[in-house]
Amino acid sequence: MNALQLSASEFRTLAARVTGLAADYLASLGDLRTFPEVSGVSSLKAFGEALPEKGLGPAALDALTTVLEFSRPPSPRFFGYVLGSGEPVAALADLLVSVLNQNVTAWRSAPAAVTLERHVVEALAAALNCHGHRGSFCGGGSMANLMALAMARESHLPANASGATAGVVYASNEVHMSIPKAMALLGLGRTNLRLIPTDECLRMSLAQLRTAITADRAAGRVPLAVVATAGTVNTGSIDPLPEIAALCREERLWMHVDGAYGGLAALAEPERFAGLEAADSLSLDPHKWLYQPLDCGVLLFKDAGAARAAFSYSGDYVRPLAQDRLEGFAFFDESLELSRRFRALKLWLSLRYHGLDAFRRAIREDLRHAQLLAQQVAASGRLELAAPVALSAVCFRYPSQEGHPADGDRLNVAILRRVIERGRVYLSNATLASGFVLRACFVNHRTTEADVARIVPEVLAAADEVLAAR
Ligand SMILES: Cc1ncc(COP(=O)(O)O)c(C=O)c1O
Numbered sequence: 001m002n003a004l005q006l007s008a009s010e011f012r013t014l015a016a017r018v019t020g021l022a023a024d025y026l027a028s029l030g031d032l033r034t035f036p037e038v039s040g041v042s043s044l045k046a047f048g049e050a051l052p053e054k055g056l057g058p059a060a061l062d063a064l065t066t067v068l069e070f071s072r073p074p075s076p077r078f079f080g081y082v083l084g085s086g087e088p089v090a091a092l093a094d095l096l097v098s099v100l101n102q103n104v105t106a107w108r109s110a111p112a113a114v115t116l117e118r119h120v121v122e123a124l125a126a127a128l129n130c131h132g133h134r135g136s137f138c139g140g141g142s143m144a145n146l147m148a149l150a151m152a153r154e155s156h157l158p159a160n161a162s163g164a165t166a167g168v169v170y171a172s173n174e175v176h177m178s179i180p181k182a183m184a185l186l187g188l189g190r191t192n193l194r195l196i197p198t199d200e201c202l203r204m205s206l207a208q209l210r211t212a213i214t215a216d217r218a219a220g221r222v223p224l225a226v227v228a229t230a231g232t233v234n235t236g237s238i239d240p241l242p243e244i245a246a247l248c249r250e251e252r253l254w255m256h257v258d259g260a261y262g263g264l265a266a267l268a269e270p271e272r273f274a275g276l277e278a279a280d281s282l283s284l285d286p287h288k289w290l291y292q293p294l295d296c297g298v299l300l301f302k303d304a305g306a307a308r309a310a311f312s313y314s315g316d317y318v319r320p321l322a323q324d325r326l327e328g329f330a331f332f333d334e335s336l337e338l339s340r341r342f343r344a345l346k347l348w349l350s351l352r353y354h355g356l357d358a359f360r361r362a363i364r365e366d367l368r369h370a371q372l373l374a375q376q377v378a379a380s381g382r383l384e385l386a387a388p389v390a391l392s393a394v395c396f397r398y399p400s401q402e403g404h405p406a407d408g409d410r411l412n413v414a415i416l417r418r419v420i421e422r423g424r425v426y427l428s429n430a431t432l433a434s435g436f437v438l439r440a441c442f443v444n445h446r447t448t449e450a451d452v453a454r455i456v457p458e459v460l461a462a463a464d465e466v467l468a469a470r
Contacts, residue, residue: 231262
């Protein structure tokens with residue numbers, strides 16, 4: 001027998017141990033620190049042991065408790081970045097995904113996985129009022145944005161055969177960093193990304209967008225695409241989608257919507273996302289606001305022909321053998337990825353288990369928690385809101401004691417460090433025009449009102465400690 005073989009009963013015993021560990025961990029989440037008491041050096045030491053030449057057998061699993069101890073838990077009081085909370089039914093699906101080990105390249109290789117992925121993507125699109133959009137799962141918003149701009153480039157300034165020529169892309173100055181990165185990778189160049197100023201609600205200014213397009217055309221440059229953001233990473237602002245869609249139609253530009261953070265909130269509040277359906281491409285991240293375990297990104301597009309123009313270039317070894325429309329389908333013709341995980345299973349199982357309505361309600365609860373925190377910040381008398389709360393991200397700060405921005409930045413950096421060290425709530429940060437701010441983002445199905453109420457007292461306690469040490 002091959003040394004890597006495991007009997008069914010050995011697998012059952014190991015799986016029971018791992019699921020037992022996971023269940024205990026889930027049960028303890030509310031009591032755990034929001035960041036473990038670890039350092040870079042202690043984590044290096046914990047995991048520095050040489051890999052064994054001879055297998056440890058079941059004792060190998062003993063070290064999993066150390067992995068848990070050194071991990072930042074998916075706590076009900078985790079409000080950092082834009083990171084979903086990890087829905088456990090989906091986690092169980094991920095175990096089966098790895099056991100099945102389907103390579104979701106084409107129906108030929110993975111009939112159930114390909115069919116389910118196509119079904120889930122189309123059903124998700126329809127639930128967002130993007131009837132008829134198709135697409136695929138990918139690693140996340142950055143990958144989806146890269147693929148979207150590759151499609152935009154190929155449809156307006158074909159480059160796949162003989163290389164890229166410069167074309168101009170427009171986005172607000174609140175755009176996510178993955179867009180300039182995609183400009184660089186696609187050979188369009190970061191300087192050809194026009195960062196359009198935003199209004200007082202941090203939404204792209206339509207007048208300035210129009211002016212920039214006109215100026216570029218007058219200078220002989222080629223406008224290519226507009227990236228509208230539906231939920232900016234800093235503050236959750238939503239660019240004026242219907243107006244941008246109309247302008248893109250008028251100017252014949254590709255409209256991409258980066259909805260990686262906010263787009264899925266259209267399930268709960270569709271009226272705020274009118275215009276989404278007009279997008280030529282749309283990035284979504286179920287690993288953010290559908291609470292799915294990483295990784296789970298989606299790219300939707302209106303025209304599968306544009307996806308094929310950008311991505312279809314297959315070697316013979318993968319070419320589908322069937323003529324049948326369904327059996328001949330291959331994701332690699334419409335995506336950058338070839339070998340792909342069965343990402344649809346977790347979302348499908350999680351949606352079937354809980355039902356769409358439970359997700360809509362969870363999103364509404366996140367939105368309500370953000371408003372609650374905004375009220376508590378305002379009522380604190382010591383903290384100030386730093387931006388309007390458009391979705392579920394709340395930016396706020398402790399005002400500078402010396403009345404100048406650099407001091408405010410230093411103070412809030414120190415407060416954030418202290419909040420994380422105290423380990424009772426986890427916040428992250430953003431840099432707005434006004435400087436460094438603290439940021440709480442609610443995409444967490446475990447959070448309760450009592451958890452929200454911990455944030456302001458924790459920040460004030462951390463601020464008191466920082467000020468006392470000055
Ligand atoms: C608006 C926006 N776009 C894109 C991304 C990138 O997504 P990912 O981290 O899944 O690559 C993020 C991540 O926070 C985001 O907020």
